[in-house]
Amino acid sequence: MVATKKYSIIDAETGALDRRIFVDEAIYQEELEKIFGRAWQMIGHVSLVPNPNDFFHTYMGEDPVILTRDNTGQLHAFLNMCRHRGNRIVRADEGNAKNFMCTYHGWTFSNDGRLEHVPGVSEAYYDDLPVDELSLVEAKVDVYAGIVFATWDHEAPSLEAYLGDARWYLDTVFNRRDGGTVAVGPMKWLEPCNWKTPVDNCSDNYHTVVTHLSSAMAYEKYNGRPRTTHAQLFTRPHKHMFVNGHGLTVREVDDDTPRDRAGMTDENRHVFYEHHRATMPEVERRLGRRRAHEVQLTNHSLFPNGVLGFRLALPRGPLMTEFWHFAVYEKDAPEVVRHGTQKGSGQNNGAAGLFEQDDIDNWRQVSMSALSPLARRYAQDLSMGVGHATDNHPDYPGRVSERYISESNQRNFYQRWEEFMNADSWADIPLDPITADFEGAAGMNG
Ligand code: FES
Numbered sequence: 001m002v003a004t005k006k007y008s009i010i011d012a013e014t015g016a017l018d019r020r021i022f023v024d025e026a027i028y029q030e031e032l033e034k035i036f037g038r039a040w041q042m043i044g045h046v047s048l049v050p051n052p053n054d055f056f057h058t059y060m061g062e063d064p065v066i067l068t069r070d071n072t073g074q075l076h077a078f079l080n081m082c083r084h085r086g087n088r089i090v091r092a093d094e095g096n097a098k099n100f101m102c103t104y105h106g107w108t109f110s111n112d113g114r115l116e117h118v119p120g121v122s123e124a125y126y127d128d129l130p131v132d133e134l135s136l137v138e139a140k141v142d143v144y145a146g147i148v149f150a151t152w153d154h155e156a157p158s159l160e161a162y163l164g165d166a167r168w169y170l171d172t173v174f175n176r177r178d179g180g181t182v183a184v185g186p187m188k189w190l191e192p193c194n195w196k197t198p199v200d201n202c203s204d205n206y207h208t209v210v211t212h213l214s215s216a217m218a219y220e221k222y223n224g225r226p227r228t229t230h231a232q233l234f235t236r237p238h239k240h241m242f243v244n245g246h247g248l249t250v251r252e253v254d255d256d257t258p259r260d261r262a263g264m265t266d267e268n269r270h271v272f273y274e275h276h277r278a279t280m281p282e283v284e285r286r287l288g289r290r291r292a293h294e295v296q297l298t299n300h301s302l303f304p305n306g307v308l309g310f311r312l313a314l315p316r317g318p319l320m321t322e323f324w325h326f327a328v329y330e331k332d333a334p335e336v337v338r339h340g341t342q343k344g345s346g347q348n349n350g351a352a353g354l355f356e357q358d359d360i361d362n363w364r365q366v367s368m369s370a371l372s373p374l375a376r377r378y379a380q381d382l383s384m385g386v387g388h389a390t391d392n393h394p395d396y397p398g399r400v401s402e403r404y405i406s407e408s409n410q411r412n413f414y415q416r417w418e419e420f421m422n423a424d425s426w427a428d429i430p431l432d433p434i435t436a437d438f439e440g441a442a443g444m445n446g
């Protein structure tokens with residue numbers, strides 16, 4: 001007998017998407033378990049816990065998580081829940097501590113998770129408490145290019161396999177330099193939309209010239225950056241591709257020009273350009289000639305909830321998302337580049353970012369349309385570019401769509417969602433094999 005799938009929410013042939021996945025409370029609860037309980041998720045950065053005994057408070061889905069570096073230097077991620085009655089044992093956002101004492105009854109855990117002290121263990125518990133079995137609940141942790149990832153599922157594949165060929169593209173931003181990167185943040189705010197909408201938007205370059213018209217006009221006026229027209233957008237040779245749930249868009253360049261980004265002004269642009277040129281031999285050694293010179297990662301998402309780099313769309317109920325925005329820059333970049341990157345990423349996509357402000361009301365309306373029983377009779381249309389993508393592109397790994405403007409990544413993202421939601425365990429979740437040629441010296445970590 002063929003088992004029927006519980007969820008069939010996206011039609012790959014027509015791009016019809018069932019809107020209930022944005023508002024249904026039971027589906028949301030299942031997402032917390034089957035997606036956020038299983039997937040590798042970005043939770044922090046090594047620069048946020050640089051010293052022994054540092055900790056940083058973060059989240060996986062709705063679960064509060066303590067990222068610690070123990071006194072041997074090893075990283076851990078723990079559920080922030082006292083094993084006695086469930087109190088949160090850490091209330092600070094970050095700090096340095098060898099152990100964490102629960103403020104309810106005083107059970108005390110070391111920063112490697114062990115339950116170290118229980119008041120009255122002899123008198124109150126008759127020396128009968130299985131202390132060794134009451135360590136903090138621990139996630140599996142790994143690091144890619146300084147970004148710390150974790151999963152609750154100890155049967156999950158390696159982070160390297162999970163990222164797969166997406167790393168071939170991610171390296172061009174996060175893995176350029178021997179000295180690594182620094183993350184600053186997070187800036188945090190709430191957006192009244194379903195968490196999946198901003199994630200699928202990462203591959204939506206179709207909206208940019210319409211949604212962001214006023215921002216583009218402001219940039220044109222004050223920054224000298226000409227705005228893009230529809231005609232230019234539709235004829236760009238850029239690429240749109242998908243690997244293992246991760247949506248990627250890539251700029252192809254032939255003249256070695258760094259990507260124009262927020263924070264660059266007419267006055268400081270030359271510093272960004274000089275830095276780009278000066279570091280090119282090192283970048284080429286690390287990434288190979290082609291990735292160093294010709295491939296530039298632009299908008300992208302990491303399954304499930306990574307949005308444009310090390311930024312998180314944390315679920316807070318079906319119709320609420322908590323955004324965490326970090327700026328990531330090269331540790332030894334010139335001050336102008338570091339400051340410009342931090343300021344610019346906030347200017348574009350921070351809480352008061354020009355682009356973020358443009359986007360949020362669309363995301364809210366798209367998510368909320370599914371509250372209406374009438375609207376739910378009509379599917380969301382994600383048909384753009386159906387039948388125009390290939391898994392065997394000669395130059396680019398992943399499922400590459402023919403054109404830059406496509407909804408291929410969005411269809412694939414919702415299919416990936418189905419794969420997680422219909423799976424009983426990781427054994428049922430497919431992973432693409434790693435096929436890319438990782439030319440150069442850069443590895444997963446360093
Ligand atoms: S709940 Fe933590 S010691 Fe009781």
Ligand SMILES: [Fe+2]
Nearest residue numbers: 208211355359
């Ligand atoms: Fe946008």
